[in-house]
Amino acid sequence: MRAERARPLRRSATLALTAAFLAPVALLLVWSFAGRWPWPAPLPSRWRASAWIDLAGTGGLGAAALRSLGIATTVAFAATGLGFVTCRSAAEARSRDVLRLLLHLPFALSPVVLGVGLEYSFLRAGLAGRTAGVVLAQGMLAYAYALILLSGLWNARTRAYLEGAATLGAAPRQGWVLVLLPIARPLLVLCFVQTFLISWFDYALVLLIGGGRVVTLTTSLYQFLLSGDLRLAAASALLLLLPPLVALAAHRHLRPTAFAADPGF
Amino acid sequence: MPDRAPSRGLRVTGLAVSRGGRAILRGVDFAVEHRSTLAMIGASGSGKTTLLRALAGLGDVAEGGIEVDRRRVDRLPAHRRGIVYLNQEPLLFPHLDVRDNVAFGLRLRRWDAARIAAVVDPLIAALGLQGLDARDPATLSGGERQRVAFGRALAVEPAVLLLDEPFASLDPATRLSMQTLFRQVAGSRGITAIFVTHDLKECLRVGDRFAAIRDGACRLYADRAAFCADPANGVADEVAFWEAAATPPRRD
Numbered sequence: 001m002r003a004e005r006a007r008p009l010r011r012s013a014t015l016a017l018t019a020a021f022l023a024p025v026a027l028l029l030v031w032s033f034a035g036r037w038p039w040p041a042p043l044p045s046r047w048r049a050s051a052w053i054d055l056a057g058t059g060g061l062g063a064a065a066l067r068s069l070g071i072a073t074t075v076a077f078a079a080t081g082l083g084f085v086t087c088r089s090a091a092e093a094r095s096r097d098v099l100r101l102l103l104h105l106p107f108a109l110s111p112v113v114l115g116v117g118l119e120y121s122f123l124r125a126g127l128a129g130r131t132a133g134v135v136l137a138q139g140m141l142a143y144a145y146a147l148i149l150l151s152g153l154w155n156a157r158t159r160a161y162l163e164g165a166a167t168l169g170a171a172p173r174q175g176w177v178l179v180l181l182p183i184a185r186p187l188l189v190l191c192f193v194q195t196f197l198i199s200w201f202d203y204a205l206v207l208l209i210g211g212g213r214v215v216t217l218t219t220s221l222y223q224f225l226l227s228g229d230l231r232l233a234a235a236s237a238l239l240l241l242l243p244p245l246v247a248l249a250a251h252r253h254l255r256p257t258a259f260a261a262d263p264g265f
Numbered sequence: 266m267p268d269r270a271p272s273r274g275l276r277v278t279g280l281a282v283s284r285g286g287r288a289i290l291r292g293v294d295f296a297v298e299h300r301s302t303l304a305m306i307g308a309s310g311s312g313k314t315t316l317l318r319a320l321a322g323l324g325d326v327a328e329g330g331i332e333v334d335r336r337r338v339d340r341l342p343a344h345r346r347g348i349v350y351l352n353q354e355p356l357l358f359p360h361l362d363v364r365d366n367v368a369f370g371l372r373l374r375r376w377d378a379a380r381i382a383a384v385v386d387p388l389i390a391a392l393g394l395q396g397l398d399a400r401d402p403a404t405l406s407g408g409e410r411q412r413v414a415f416g417r418a419l420a421v422e423p424a425v426l427l428l429d430e431p432f433a434s435l436d437p438a439t440r441l442s443m444q445t446l447f448r449q450v451a452g453s454r455g456i457t458a459i460f461v462t463h464d465l466k467e468c469l470r471v472g473d474r475f476a477a478i479r480d481g482a483c484r485l486y487a488d489r490a491a492f493c494a495d496p497a498n499g500v501a502d503e504v505a506f507w508e509a510a511a512t513p514p515r516r517d
Contacts, residue, residue, distance in 0.1 A: 163321075165358075166343040166344045167323070167349045168369060169344050182358075183360055
């Protein structure tokens with residue numbers, strides 16, 4: 001009885017949440033196609049697709065989007081790959097409590113603080129104002145997150161899986177390829193998505209390390225807002241939303257594993 | 266030293282394991298004849314698991330000699346010893362179905378499908394796993410999981426099978442049926458095994474020969490009678506308990 005009474009309430013709450021999420025997206029979509037939208041008209045009086053045409057071109061917004069995609073993909077691959085091969089050392093280090101504390105610093109250290117701290121060294125190293133510098137700075141942040149996310153892999157259960165495989169005849173490399181990687185796959189995908197999004201949404205490090213010469217979707221969005229070009233700002237914002245939406249849609253395909261509930265250190 | 270040195274089987278001489286400067290096992294000597302099961306009893310913390318892990322080449326570095334079918338294996342890595350270690354918890358690979366779990370060790374050897382089927386099909390039948398081939402391990406009961414783990418270990422025809430309290434987490438009825446199944450399969454397939462348990466009845470049901478491990482030292486008994494006669498193994502206490510339990514209380 002109580003469950004039946006709660007059902008309409010739950011449905012209303014779901015509808016309200018969906019509307020709260022979709023309404024700004026719909027508004028952005030309308031803005032991105034707006035030609036003329038005089039106040040207080042509920043909808044634009046003229047429609048234009050110039051923001052999206054600009055996006056499809058190689059210059060301007062299209063180039064910024066492609067650069068963002070390239071940077072975020074590189075950062076995610078590097079952080080996830082490096083995190084995967086080094087998380088074992090981090091989990092089994094003698095001073096892992098201190099290490100854990102250090103690894104959790106990114107939660108306290110915002111990208112702005114990291115950017116300010118790195119700016120001078122990157123200038124001296126010739127990395128400031130270059131895409132490689134932005135990738136490196138974001139990679140440092142993303143790597144720490146990757147280690148935290150992947151640290152759950154190295155627990156007694158994982159070791160037992162690998163030991164079991166070894167006594168069945170699996171050489172260490174076979175153990176990694178045939179046992180560890182398949183078992184870790186959902187966590188690796190999750191780590192890739194998370195580190196991709198850290199880079200994809202980053203503004204501070206791109207601004208501080210890129211110095212205005214590295215233009216990404218986030219810096220473009222901010223520039224469009226400052227210059228009052230709301231159509232391009234809306235198109236940029238919609239593009240920024242695309243990867244998390246794809247990740248959300250794919251989320252149900254990621255099977256949870258024992259690792260998620262069992263942090264290794 | 267072992268009381269006799271079998272031509273085939275497992276021979277352990279002077280095995281010692283220490284951890285953090287503390288001796289966990291010292292001077293362990295014994296032999297397990299080919300196609301026989303050594304049942305080993307010991308309390309928690311006596312060094313049973315450490316012994317099995319040392320034999321399998323896992324964990325702490327051990328000193329001493331380990332021979333399998335007259336071949337020294339103590340310097341070999343775990344994957345080249347031919348010794349399979351079966352954990353208390355049947356850790357089936359969650360990304361593989363039942364059949365692929367059983368076939369895991371054979372796929373490592375790059376056998377073709379027909380050759381794998383020739384080994385796996387009879388094993389699945391012998392272990393009563395027909396119809397479960399395509400099942401996800403997560404959907405199996407504890408007894409079924411243990412049977413799959415057992416099948417996975419048997420498929421590679423190990424020179425020695427080490428069983429570390431494999432049925433400890435099962436309910437009494439399933440445990441009994443698994444002990445019977447183990448005896449049948451070990452007998453029909455000629456398995457050389459060490460079966461470690463802290464359960465006296467299980468020890469006596471599964472073993473051909475018997476040993477006890479206490480405080481890191483291992484004692485091998487000449488036969489079943491010698492094992493039962495040692496008061497330290499608690500057989501007399503167990504018998505006395507059941508006799509007392511079976512006697513109706515006197516009414517004065």
